[in-house]
Amino acid sequence: MLQAVLAATEGETSNPLIPAPYDIIWSAVCFVVILFFFWRLVLPRMKKLLDERSAAIEGNIEKADVAQREAEAALEQYTAQLAEARSEAAKIREQARADAQRIGSEINAQAQADAERVKANAQVAIExxxxxxxxxxxxxxxxxxxxxxxxxxxxxxxDDAKATALVDRFLADLEASDTAGKK
Structure with missing residues (x-):
């Protein structure tokens, strides 16, 4: 078999792996035309499309950064307002406690004064x-x-004068004996 291949190659003068010169020229012309067409029409459009996408992506990234900064600012503001509201609520609770204690003290003082007044009125009425x-x-x-x-x-x-004197003397003796008996 090797001899058959050698015999076939001796009769031919051209190498089948190397194309003919007219094929190389026409292939080069087609390649240059396609390269020129690609370079002038397709590549600028592709570059323009990629630039637009880049600009859009950068714009969206900027918008996202701005939105993130705004969200962070809003969060800080919300946190500050929340802290302020909590401190205000604590102040209101403390004020309410102080008011409740003050009102309780006032009510106790008023009740004490009313009790003293009722007691004094009762003692006066008893007397x-x-x-x-x-x-x-x-x-x-x-x-x-x-x-x-x-x-x-x-x-x-x-005689009223005698009777009155007699009664007074009798009552005085009674009171004297009553006080002596209690001691």
Missing amino acids: ADRQAALVSLRSEVGSLAIDLASGVVGESLS
């Missing part, structure tokens, strides 16, 4: 009732004592 009872008791005890003395003595004690 007035005691005095009225004492006066009533003196007059009844006096009339009973005069009636009793009239019955014991056997004569009428109609």
